[in-house]
Amino acid sequence: MEKRNTGRIKVPLTVLRKGEVGTVVSISGGHGKGGGFEKRLMDMGLTPGTRVTVVKSAPFHGPFEVIVRGSRLALGRGMAERILVEIEHK
């Protein structure tokens, strides 16, 4: 919880609450080369500097629903955890 309030710090997208907006800082790679999903996320518009709005997450550790560049995406939790963002404060 404390981590949330420290301002300009990288947190996984999963930390964001419903309705919160974050700016993508980077995507942390998985084990191995892991280039596949990283590239895929970028191709879907999640490049560094992009604003992401968390709409909601499905219950029981389900996927996240986010809005990126005007399109609505579903991201599996494992995927969302790897997207590091800066929380935008109103």
Next chain:
Amino acid sequence: MNKKKLLIALAGNANVGKSVIFNHLTGLHQHIGNWPGKTVERVEGTLHFKGYTIDVVDLPGIYSLSTYSLEELVSRKYIAVERPDIVINVVDASVLERNLFFTLQLMELETPLVIALNQMDIAKSKGIKVDIKKLEQLLGVPVMPTVAVKGVGIAKLLDKAIETIEKKPAKKQSHVTYGEEVEEKIGKLVEKMKNVQLVYPPIYVAIKLLEGDEEIEREIQRLDPQILDIAKKLAGEIELIHGHCCSTVITSERYEVAGCIARAAQMLVSPIKLTKVERLHNFTTHRVTGYLTLILSLLLIFYSIFTFGDYTSGLLSDMLYVLEPLFASAFGTELVGNLIWGGVMEGLIAGITIVLPYIIPFYLILYFLENSGYLSRIAFLMDNVMHKMGLHGKAFIPMMLGFGCNVPACLGCRIMETQRERLLAAFVTTLVPCAATTVIILGLVGDYLGIQWALALYIFNLLIILVLGRLAFKVVPGEPTALIMEMHDYRWPHMKTILKQTWFRVAEFIKIAFPLIIVGSLVLKLAEVSGLLEPIAAVLSPVTVVWLGLPAITGITLIFGVLRKELSLVMLAALLGTSNFAQVLTPVQMLVFTLVAMFYIPCIATIAALVKEFGWKKSLFITVFEIGFAIVLGGVAFRLLTLVM
């Protein structure tokens, strides 16, 4: 040769109305095949227009032209190698930025291009207005606004495409201008590749080398490994400057350009408010109402399909059996007549009475759900459940199909991204009790032991799926992928497209399943008339009688079940001479028999579908595994159930 032949390719993101435009263009002159050596579908059609014979290829819906998926690879190869006269890039006007990101990549391939700016109606309802002239000017590509579901703008689009081809635009099309450092490096690489014979345009190759694209790297490695080294060095320099890997930098810059163009060409006219479509989305993905809607829709779908199917199937079968005396008088009731009717015709009838009543409505509903956007919501809701098996939400869709019929379900596993996931999903799918298995479960256990036992079997089946799915996920090597999926806005689907998609799927099913069902039926009939069934039953009796505790005759009926699972029950009634199973089977025997029938083998048509998708070896492995598993499970169940019942 006829010179007036043209080749047009349709390209674009998924769910932008590409197939609707394709259907408008080609009508029923369509053909679905596979790309050579790939399990990616190739959809083609022909049309005649202004004296031209035009072949139209509908490329798969993709978001990029990298090598993330087979679809992307196939598409870019097609454009680079086959060089269509023009590519129609279908763009969703309501999600302009992301769609233009793809357009920019098409431009990098230096293919002649026309843009169909589709879903103008949805964009309008979202308060987005696009300035067509401005967009044309910014991209340097002709743009035609369309509303494909209503057929608006399609004729003009075709006109524009032909016009563009005839004009033969100056070959040089502008491409994205990247940042200075990147452009400089692209220039350097292009210079180095001057003397290399390439399939792709040099600028494209240069960009892809900097992005670290595996396929292009392999290609260059073969042609001139030195260039690859230089590219790696240059990419490293960019990485140093930007602090991100080079591929990230290039993707970001490309998106930057796409964003600039989108912002310049579109105007947000009305304030964004919650539309009906959005309220529906919220309702159907809500943690309570979403799941309720899902359960209710699934129940409704299955209930109506089974009711309709059962009724129609009976009706059709009655109608077709009218032919029996005709055949009897034509071919006699001796060996030949027996083989023709009992073998070939009964196989054919079986196929017809299953396909028409069950598969057709199933596909209609499936495509309705897909095109309207609900399938992606189902995948969203079911993602966490599917994760228990190492798969992601999309895999729920073939599984759902599997409850109807395993054959389309196995083919439906193509929606998964990697070959590994397709295989895992297909394996899980073959364990799902299909309509025919349901006949056994309800007809035997449901009728004689009560519905609670039938329900228990279903739940047990799902548990087994979960356990085996998880096991397979651990055993099959490879990394799991997680869900990355677009949920496009709900919309009312284009009915004609749904009908055509259904028609082509049914035709595919008939091609795969019918020959096998008919041949299989003939072989069994041959075995029957030549008196082979009794010895076979005797050979199998150590398994059936000793291990499973079933009557010896079940060995034969389970073999018939390979053709179509419910035959194992139908044949049981025929061979035991009664349809009152309570007289001939104990409750334990009923349960064991049903359990074995549920798991023992994917039916012959499913095996054929597996072979088509994954080859002989894997299909054989799955089949043998499931036979072994069912026998072990049945034997254990027999011993345990005898203790408690």
